[in-house]
Each structure stands twice: as structure tokens, then as C-alpha cells.
Amino acid sequence: MEHVFLHCTGCGEAPSSIMGLCQACGGAVMPRYRLPPGRLSRATIEARPPLLLSAWAELLPFHDPASLASAGFGEMATPLLPAPRLGRRIGLPRLHLKLDLLLPSLSHKxxxxxxxxxxxxxxxxxxxxxxxxxxxxxxxxxxxxxxxxxxxxxxxxxxxxxxxxxxxxxxxxxxxxxxxxxxxxxxxxxxxxxxxxxxxxxxxxxxPFVVEGEKTIGFEIARQTGWRGPDALFLPLGGGAAVVAPWKGLGELQALGLLERMPRLYGAQFAHCAPVVAAFDRGDEAIHPVRPEPSLTSVLMVGNPRIGGPLALRALRGTGGAARAVPDATVLRAMRLLAAEEGIGAEPAGAIALAAALQEAEAGRLPPEAEVVALVCGSAANDPEAVAAMVEGA
Ligand SMILES: [Zn+2]
The missing domain is CATH 3.40.50.1100 (Rossmann fold)
Known part of the structure; x- marks a missing residue:
């Protein structure tokens, strides 16, 4: 792995070990990849079976691809599904859904x-x-x-x-x-x-392997949009990794000349626990911890995203996107629309990115011609109690 270098996102130094936080500043350590020009092309990637992680072996810090096979279930890239009927209902006819709820654990995890x-x-x-x-x-x-x-x-x-x-x-x-x-x-x-x-x-x-695995969402969206990238990508935001990781993946492809442009990234938090949105709205880089209030779900309820919050703000601001708080009622509406219009049962955290896109469109902040991708990250089967609340409120 002579092309993999470690980098601290806090102080910029090069830590000696991939595991653990930076010894010097407590920041997150991430691998960076310096591939020789031409080493990885769009055609090379397209010629491979779309295996979830090993299709991107040059951009992952593993010594032996066999270790990925031993840890996986042969998972393939998840669909990027056009959703024109749901899209028209919410004023975004070019809406696409990234269906990570179809993975074997029923979530992007x-x-x-x-x-x-x-x-x-x-x-x-x-x-x-x-x-x-x-x-x-x-x-x-x-x-x-x-x-x-x-x-x-x-x-x-x-x-x-x-x-x-x-x-x-x-x-x-x-x-x-x-x-x-x-x-x-x-x-x-x-x-x-x-x-x-x-x-x-x-x-x-x-x-750091958490982010390295999760960033493949960005890789797949790049490939599935014909290497153009959408106009806007909506992602769930709790501890920050679900925003930071796709941003890292998209950035790596852009640096290699494989992705034309970086989409605007949007991070969606439950209004009951939205410390990153508060920092975004203040124009601040620091996160003020909050105590999560009872909500539809315990997923994404991270009151103090000390490391991931500031990194997510960097991703959202740097791409011209935003952090948005979504009330429970809007998340429930998105869950009902997903089920009624597209036959997809999502848990609250799985529908929050779509709910934020809906909210953005209704506020007139997304033009109807925008190509929008929302990550549907978790299945209704993960959270039967929340789904019961959706059905009762319908
Ligand atoms: Zn550091």
C-alpha cells in the first residue's frame, strides 16, 4: 500500500498508526491515496463487478482483498432509483433514491x-x-x-x-x-x-475504517450518475460520518479526475437533536452540545458530535450545501410518501434525508429542475415501534 498515506484532519500531521485518534491533537486520522496518473480509470471501474467495497480496492486501505470477502456477504452496489412519481409529489421530478436499506443488515451500516x-x-x-x-x-x-x-x-x-x-x-x-x-x-x-x-x-x-467503508456511498453515486454527480445530495446527520464519508469518497474521485463536479451536500438532523444545524446557522465552527429530547427514534441522536460535527460543517459549507433540522411530523410525512408512492418502507432515520429534500423544495430553495439524490439509509424493519407511530398517525 505504498500509495496510502495517513493524515490528521485536526492538525494536518502524518500520524504513524491508522488506529486511534491523532496522538498530537486528538483529531480524526484518515488515509489519503496518491495514485499515479492513469492507475484508476472510469473504464477499469466499470469493467468490474459492482461489489460493495472491493470494486474500489485502490481507494481502500486493505492489504488483501480476501479480507473483505471474509467479512462480507457478497454485497453489490445498492440501486440509485429514479423516483419520478414521488418526485413530482414533492416538486422534484428528477429525484433519485439511493437505497442502502437493501443491504443485508437493512441499513447503510x-x-x-x-x-x-x-x-x-x-x-x-x-x-x-x-x-x-x-x-x-x-x-x-x-x-x-x-x-x-x-x-x-x-x-x-x-x-x-x-x-x-x-x-x-x-x-x-x-x-x-x-x-x-x-x-x-x-x-x-x-x-x-x-x-x-x-x-x-x-x-x-x-x-478510521468506519469512514473508509461508508465513503463508498459517494463512489457509487458518482458512478451511477455517469460520473457527473447530482446537483444536490441529501444525507442523514448524527455523529457526522454519514456526511463526511460520502464527501471524502466524492472528493477522492474528483481529485483523480473521475468525477466532474462535487454535489452540494445537505445534512439532515432531527429537530429534537440538531447541534450541527445550530452551529451552521450561527456561522460557527464549534459545536455546542445539546441534550437530545425524546423523539421518534434513538438513531442519529448524537448530542455532542465533537469530532464529526466540525468535519460535517466543513463538508456542507465547502460544497455550498446546508445543515437542516427536520421536525418529526415532516419525517413521518416522508415515510408515508415513500411507502405510498414508491413501495419503500423506511425507518425515521432512513427517511430523514428525503424529508429534508422535501422541506427544501417546499421552501423554494431547490429549483424543480435540480437533480437530487436522497439516501434512504434504513429499513422500516429496523424500528417497528416508529413504524407503528406512522401508521397510527396516518
Ligand atoms: Zn492531529
């Missing part, structure tokens, strides 16, 4: 956790841990099992997941470990266990 588990295999790890109450834990459990590694999901007793989510984690063979407190306490336990050598952490930013 197969991308990061295939990469995380493949990296663990290459590092000789036998156990991997994540603090998660939702889709991340389920995806990690599936891919770890597939690779013969143990997955530990650390849960806080405050804000514990619903019985259906716990049952799913148990069914997938995850070892559950409970701590007093909420998500922050669970994350601290994962980091302490990693420092003590109990496991490898699958935590976003501490483990």
Missing part, C-alpha cells in the same frame, strides 16, 4: 462494518466492540459472525434500545455488555476496553 471487520481480520483481532443502540450494533454483529470474530455491543442503561432491537442483537450472536449511564458512558467503556487490549474498537473516528 454494512459498509462501515464490513470494512471494520475486514481490518480486524488483517490486524489479527478476535473480538471487536461498539457502543450502539441501533443499526450499527446489528451490522457489526452480522459481519463479525461471518468472519468468525466475536462482537461485543456495549449499551447504556439510560436510553436502552427497544425490546425488538435487543432481541435482534441477541439473535445475531452479539455479546451484550451493560454500563450505567447513556451512550457517552458506553463509548468510554469501549475505549477503556480497547486500551486494555480486551478488543478492537469499532467506534467512528477512533477506527
Amino acid at each position: 454494512d459498509r462501515p462494518h464490513t470494512a471494520v471487520v475486514a481490518a480486524a481480520l488483517e490486524q489479527g483481532g478476535t473480538r471487536i466492540a461498539l457502543a450502539s443502540s441501533g443499526n450499527g450494533g446489528a451490522a457489526l454483529a452480522m459481519h463479525a459472525r461471518r468472519a468468525g470474530i466475536e462482537a461485543v455491543v456495549v449499551l447504556g442503561r439510560e436510553g436502552a434500545p427497544s425490546p425488538s432491537k435487543l432481541a435482534r442483537l441477541r439473535t445475531l450472536g452479539a455479546r451484550l455488555e451493560w454500563v450505567e449511564g447513556g451512550l457517552d458512558a458506553a463509548n468510554r467503556r469501549v475505549e477503556a476496553g480497547a486500551a486494555a487490549g480486551e478488543w478492537l474498537p469499532a467506534t467512528t473516528w477512533t477506527n
Whole structure:
């Protein structure tokens, strides 16, 4: 991997280890790729089977493609589906939906956790841990099992997941470990266990393979739009990785001359927990932590995205996009429209990007001729309680 270099997004230095935050400044470490001109062409990529991660091997930091095969289920690129009927209903006739809810764990989390588990295999790890109450834990459990590694999901007793989510984690063979407190306490336990050598952490930013896997959303959208890129790309925004990673992927293709232009990126937060939107509206780079209020879902409820928040702001501002807060009622409307017009059942976090596009169009901030892509990142099956709320309110 002589073309892969490590870079700290905080201080710009070159850290010596890919795992962990930058020793000098606590910033996120990311690999950068310096491919010789002509090494990777559009034709080369198009000639390959569209495997989820290994189709992009030159732009991923793995020593051996076999590790990806051992951690995955043979997943292919997800469809970028034209949705003209739904699009006309919301004033965006050139709307396309990126259907990551079709991946095996029923959310986009197969991308990061295939990469995380493949990296663990290459590092000789036998156990991997994540603090998660939702889709991340389920995806990690599936891919770890597939690779013969143990997955530990650390849960806080405050804000514990619903019985259906716990049952799913148990069914997938995850070892559950409970701590007093909420998500922050669970994350601290994962980091302490990693420092003590109990496991490898699958935590976003501490483990750069999370972003490296997730960035393939950007790669696929570039390829599926004929390497032009859409006008606007709407993404969910919680801890920041779902915005930062596609931005990184699109930027890497643009730097290689494979993508014509960077789309405007929009990050959608639930109005009940929107610290990045608050910073965007203040014109600030710093995130002021908030305490999430009860909402439709626990997914995306990150009150203090300390590392990912500022990086997401860089992505949104740098591309001419925006961070937007979406009320629960608008998310429920987007869920109903997705089901009624296109036959797609999404969970609230899976429909929030579409809801933000709808909101933007209704506010007159997106012209009807705009080519718009919304990521539908999670299935209704992940969150039966929220879907019941949608049906009851209809
Ligand atoms: Zn640094």
C-alpha cells in the first residue's frame, strides 16, 4: 500500500498508526491515496463487478482483498432509483433514491462494518466492540459472525434500545455488555476496553475504517450518475460520518479526475437533536452540545458530535450545501410518501434525508429542475415501534 498515506484532519500531521485518534491533537486520522496518473480509470471501474467495497480496492486501505470477502456477504452496489412519481409529489421530478436499506443488515451500516471487520481480520483481532443502540450494533454483529470474530455491543442503561432491537442483537450472536449511564458512558467503556487490549474498537473516528467503508456511498453515486454527480445530495446527520464519508469518497474521485463536479451536500438532523444545524446557522465552527429530547427514534441522536460535527460543517459549507433540522411530523410525512408512492418502507432515520429534500423544495430553495439524490439509509424493519407511530398517525 505504498500509495496510502495517513493524515490528521485536526492538525494536518502524518500520524504513524491508522488506529486511534491523532496522538498530537486528538483529531480524526484518515488515509489519503496518491495514485499515479492513469492507475484508476472510469473504464477499469466499470469493467468490474459492482461489489460493495472491493470494486474500489485502490481507494481502500486493505492489504488483501480476501479480507473483505471474509467479512462480507457478497454485497453489490445498492440501486440509485429514479423516483419520478414521488418526485413530482414533492416538486422534484428528477429525484433519485439511493437505497442502502437493501443491504443485508437493512441499513447503510454494512459498509462501515464490513470494512471494520475486514481490518480486524488483517490486524489479527478476535473480538471487536461498539457502543450502539441501533443499526450499527446489528451490522457489526452480522459481519463479525461471518468472519468468525466475536462482537461485543456495549449499551447504556439510560436510553436502552427497544425490546425488538435487543432481541435482534441477541439473535445475531452479539455479546451484550451493560454500563450505567447513556451512550457517552458506553463509548468510554469501549475505549477503556480497547486500551486494555480486551478488543478492537469499532467506534467512528477512533477506527478510521468506519469512514473508509461508508465513503463508498459517494463512489457509487458518482458512478451511477455517469460520473457527473447530482446537483444536490441529501444525507442523514448524527455523529457526522454519514456526511463526511460520502464527501471524502466524492472528493477522492474528483481529485483523480473521475468525477466532474462535487454535489452540494445537505445534512439532515432531527429537530429534537440538531447541534450541527445550530452551529451552521450561527456561522460557527464549534459545536455546542445539546441534550437530545425524546423523539421518534434513538438513531442519529448524537448530542455532542465533537469530532464529526466540525468535519460535517466543513463538508456542507465547502460544497455550498446546508445543515437542516427536520421536525418529526415532516419525517413521518416522508415515510408515508415513500411507502405510498414508491413501495419503500423506511425507518425515521432512513427517511430523514428525503424529508429534508422535501422541506427544501417546499421552501423554494431547490429549483424543480435540480437533480437530487436522497439516501434512504434504513429499513422500516429496523424500528417497528416508529413504524407503528406512522401508521397510527396516518
Ligand atoms: Zn492531529
